[in-house]
Amino acid sequence: MPILLEGELDIITHSAAQSARFGARLGKLLQPSDIICLSGDMGTGKTIFATGIGHGWGAKIALTSPTYNLVHPHKHDADKTILYHLDCYRLQNADDTDSIGLDDILDSDSIAIIEWAERIDEALPHDRLWVDMRVIEDMRRSFRFQAEGERYQQLIDDFRAAIFGIK
Amino acid sequence: MVTILGIESSCDETAAAVVIDGRIIGSNVVASQIDLHAEFGGVFPEVASRAHAEAISAVVEQAIEAAGVGFHQLDAIAVTRGPGLVGSLLVGINYAKGVAMMTDKPLLGINHLEGHVYSLWLTQPFREVDFPVLVLIVSGGHTELLLMRNHGEYERLGGTLDDAAGEAFDKVGRLLDLPFPGGPHIERAGRRGNVKSFDFPRAKRDSSYDFSFSGLKTAVMREVTVQPSAATRKGRKKGAEKHAQLRSDISINDVAASFQAAVTDILVEKAARAAQEYGATEIFIAGGVSANQMLRQKMRQETELPVRYPPLNLCTDNAAMIAAAAHYRWEMGLRTSLSFDVRPMWALNNETYHDD
Numbered sequence: 001m002p003i004l005l006e007g008e009l010d011i012i013t014h015s016a017a018q019s020a021r022f023g024a025r026l027g028k029l030l031q032p033s034d035i036i037c038l039s040g041d042m043g044t045g046k047t048i049f050a051t052g053i054g055h056g057w058g059a060k061i062a063l064t065s066p067t068y069n070l071v072h073p074h075k076h077d078a079d080k081t082i083l084y085h086l087d088c089y090r091l092q093n094a095d096d097t098d099s100i101g102l103d104d105i106l107d108s109d110s111i112a113i114i115e116w117a118e119r120i121d122e123a124l125p126h127d128r129l130w131v132d133m134r135v136i137e138d139m140r141r142s143f144r145f146q147a148e149g150e151r152y153q154q155l156i157d158d159f160r161a162a163i164f165g166i167k
Numbered sequence: 168m169v170t171i172l173g174i175e176s177s178c179d180e181t182a183a184a185v186v187i188d189g190r191i192i193g194s195n196v197v198a199s200q201i202d203l204h205a206e207f208g209g210v211f212p213e214v215a216s217r218a219h220a221e222a223i224s225a226v227v228e229q230a231i232e233a234a235g236v237g238f239h240q241l242d243a244i245a246v247t248r249g250p251g252l253v254g255s256l257l258v259g260i261n262y263a264k265g266v267a268m269m270t271d272k273p274l275l276g277i278n279h280l281e282g283h284v285y286s287l288w289l290t291q292p293f294r295e296v297d298f299p300v301l302v303l304i305v306s307g308g309h310t311e312l313l314l315m316r317n318h319g320e321y322e323r324l325g326g327t328l329d330d331a332a333g334e335a336f337d338k339v340g341r342l343l344d345l346p347f348p349g350g351p352h353i354e355r356a357g358r359r360g361n362v363k364s365f366d367f368p369r370a371k372r373d374s375s376y377d378f379s380f381s382g383l384k385t386a387v388m389r390e391v392t393v394q395p396s397a398a399t400r401k402g403r404k405k406g407a408e409k410h411a412q413l414r415s416d417i418s419i420n421d422v423a424a425s426f427q428a429a430v431t432d433i434l435v436e437k438a439a440r441a442a443q444e445y446g447a448t449e450i451f452i453a454g455g456v457s458a459n460q461m462l463r464q465k466m467r468q469e470t471e472l473p474v475r476y477p478p479l480n481l482c483t484d485n486a487a488m489i490a491a492a493a494h495y496r497w498e499m500g501l502r503t504s505l506s507f508d509v510r511p512m513w514a515l516n517n518e519t520y521h522d523d
Contacts, residue, residue, distance in 0.1 A: 065334060068331065
């Protein structure tokens with residue numbers, strides 16, 4: 001039996017700052033068209049993790065909660081690439097995704113980070129990195145990363161190497 | 168006399184207004200979707216964007232009629248260019264471009280946050296402003312602390328690192344099973360509660376002028392909800408509604424009061440300190456959360472400087488503030504080309520209009 005499951009990774013963080021640092025490690029590995037889905041209750045730290053990803057990727061303006069405006073298109077600090085930070089908290093279901101232009105975002109070369117992704121699961125492509133987040137207690141959070149598709153298997157392998165030094 | 172038609176559709180409201188000389192409101196029409204959203208506990212964007220499109224023409228016509236002016240008497244058309252949701256912004260922008268073309272009047276693309284700033288110029292009776300002033304914009308989507316040195320000159324001192332102040336109100340309102348929008352309902356419940364019942368965290372109590380409200384939201388959640396057991400969690404399907412259950416033995420009024428105290432404490436503390444450090448002559452509060460009485464009262468208590476806030480109908484999104492901001496931009500010579508694009512992430516600072 002392999003010690004590490006292929007296409008899956010579990011981590012536990014002990015503070016919001018640590019969640020953001022893990023996010024930054026992941027953000028450095030992102031490539032055009034990558035889709036990161038964040039799923040979890042209110043207060044699990046989805047926005048904090050996304051902020052870390054944006055930082056690692058190199059966003060010009062720091063990521064903040066997109067709950068109100070639903071979509072925050074972020075420019076890269078050095079090149080012209082875009083990272084879309086979406087929040088489905090105020091969406092009812094997959095039918096709502098037209099109004100936020102989801103198809104155009106997913107068809108582009110841009111990166112997408114999607115908070116409350118479980119609300120629009122049907123509208124999302126099969127290949128993606130899915131992150132289930134959970135409160136353990138107080139400041140401790142568990143993250144379960146699940147890769148769907150080759151690209152995301154690779155991403156999880158690279159992420160594991162970046163944080164643990166092993167593949 | 169300069170008469171400007173303003174149009175706003177950046178988020179939940181479809182609005183149009185006519186403002187004369189940047190301070191006299193000729194008309195101010197807002198088609199709110201709050202009733203619609205209340206039904207769903209939040210914005211329902213598919214409906215929202217369609218609703219903007221359906222409402223815009225009637226709203227603009229009503230604003231023109233109520234002001235008793237004709238399109239030909241306008242000097243300019245102003246519209247919110249950003250920040251906001253692209254689909255919603257475009258409804259207003261395209262309509263404004265149409266009006267500008269039809270009437271052959273100049274068009275001005277205005278920053279929504281600057282609109283909130285100029286809601287303070289619409290308070291009656293008008294008092295002259297002696298710069299610099301400290302401006303705190305607090306709404307559902309924004310929390311910004313700015314030093315305004317003159318018309319159109321803004322230094323951004325700080326802002327939220329995660330959730331906006333108004334977003335925290337709405338999310339806590341939802342946790343407490345209060346109707347949408349959370350702000351006024353939390354305020355009402357809080358009036359009957361004890362602000363000292365819960366010692367919620369005041370985050371970012373440091374020397375920066377940044378804010379953080381996500382930890383506060385989480386602290387409230389921890390206090391008021393029963394966490395689902397591991398067994399029920401396992402049985403839950405992906406995509407199933409995850410809603411923590413409200414504890415039955417807590418007082419919603421006490422939670423609301425204590426939460427409100429935590430938010431307003433940190434907003435007031437930082438605004439008052441910034442005003443002192445930068446030698447501001449006054450403190451201006453704008454945006455939906457500036458309607459909050461506890462915030463207004465505390466701000467007046469904590470500083471000897473005069474505190475200004477807009478009348479209640481100008482705290483939330485409206486088009487009069489867009490037309491008022493446009494008046495000063497008009498005087499500074501701004502004319503936006505008819506082919507201008509939408510700016511969903513448009514920060515307010517000294518570079519805001521540099522590309523125009």
